[in-house]
Amino acid sequence: MKSLRWLLITFLCVLILSCAKGGTHSLYLRYQSLRDLPFLQQKIGSTLGMVPFRDERTDTLYVGHYTPLQGVSAYFKSDPFPLEKAMIESLSNFLSHRGVKIIPVSKWDGKPESLQNMETDSVLMIEIKKFWVEGRAHLLRTELNSVIHFVIHLGVKKEGKVFTRNVEVEKEMTFPRLTPERIEQTANEILSDIFDNFFSNPY
Numbered sequence: 001m002k003s004l005r006w007l008l009i010t011f012l013c014v015l016i017l018s019c020a021k022g023g024t025h026s027l028y029l030r031y032q033s034l035r036d037l038p039f040l041q042q043k044i045g046s047t048l049g050m051v052p053f054r055d056e057r058t059d060t061l062y063v064g065h066y067t068p069l070q071g072v073s074a075y076f077k078s079d080p081f082p083l084e085k086a087m088i089e090s091l092s093n094f095l096s097h098r099g100v101k102i103i104p105v106s107k108w109d110g111k112p113e114s115l116q117n118m119e120t121d122s123v124l125m126i127e128i129k130k131f132w133v134e135g136r137a138h139l140l141r142t143e144l145n146s147v148i149h150f151v152i153h154l155g156v157k158k159e160g161k162v163f164t165r166n167v168e169v170e171k172e173m174t175f176p177r178l179t180p181e182r183i184e185q186t187a188n189e190i191l192s193d194i195f196d197n198f199f200s201n202p203y
Contacts, residue, residue, distance in 0.1 A: 023072065026079035027063060027133075027184040029086045031094050035196045040098055043202050044156065045121020048095060049105035053084040053126045064133035064183060076133065076183065083131060091124075091195070108155070115157045127151040130168070133187055135178045142178040146171045148190050154202050163203035167194050 063083060064076035078086040092102045103120050115123065130149035135142060149168040156163065169190050175182065 024062075024075045024077060025180045026081075027076050027180070027187055028079045029063075029083075029090060029184075029191065030188055031090045031191050031195050032188065033094060033196055033199075034192055035200060037098065037196075037199050040095075040199055041100060043199075044100065044124075044154070045158070046099065047101045047103055047120040047122075049103050049108070049118055049120035049123035050088060050092060051105045051108045051123060051125035053087055053128060055082065055084045055128045057083075057128060057130060063131050063187070064135070066135040066178065066180075066183070067137065069137045069139070074180075076180070078131075083128060087126060087128070090191070094195075110153055110155075110162060112155060112160055112162045115155045115160065115162075118155075118157060121157055123155040125153045127153075133183050135183060137178070140176075142175050144171075144173045144175065144178060144183065144186060146173075146186055146190060148187075148194065150194065152198060156203065159203070161203070165198060165202075167198070169194060 060082060061077070062075045063078050066074040066076070068074075080086045080089055096102055105118070105120070105123060108114065108118075108123055108125060110125065128150060130147050132148075133144065133146045135144045147168070147170045150165075152165040152167065154163045154165075155161070171186070171190060173186065
């Protein structure tokens with residue numbers, strides 16, 4: 001009787017851990033600050049030029065993958081898509097709510113000399129080197145490994161300088177059960193950590 005009960009429990013665990021549907025899912029990526037950032041405008045000014053971000057990953061279609069114990073694996077796309085659009089929209093929304101006017105800039109050579117020709121107080125450009133969340137189900141647990149790597153360039157006109165920050169965050173977590181919502185939450189938590197740290201002390 002005990003062995004039968006154990007087999008039933010094991011079967012139910014497998015069923016639960018494998019419940020994520022295969023195919024492609026969307027992860028709604030957004031930066032939600034967890035800090036006050038009182039000196040934000042003092043540092044970057046009231047107007048920020050936003051240069052199109054560059055996605056330099058080998059595979060720019062997906063941002064993650066999930067492998068269940070049984071069934072079809074799932075891939076994840078960013079929402080909005082593509083990823084660089086999701087990052088620009090997320091940062092633009094955040095900064096606009098903090099009183100910073102966002103002005104699209106078609107191109108920037110990244111040199112401090114060109115800042116004086118800009119019609120903004122500062123200019124931002126980000127290179128996306130890595131952005132990947134990988135979930136893998138095991139018998140009694142599910143592992144989630146995440147890595148996000150940005151190179152952030154901020155040109156500040158009043159300083160006459162371009163500040164570059166190379167940021168790479170890797171996170172490993174274990175859950176009894178993994179859902180697309182939890183994967184989305186983890187990715188957004190990492191984004192919040194990265195940009196909270198950056199905007200708290202951009203240079």
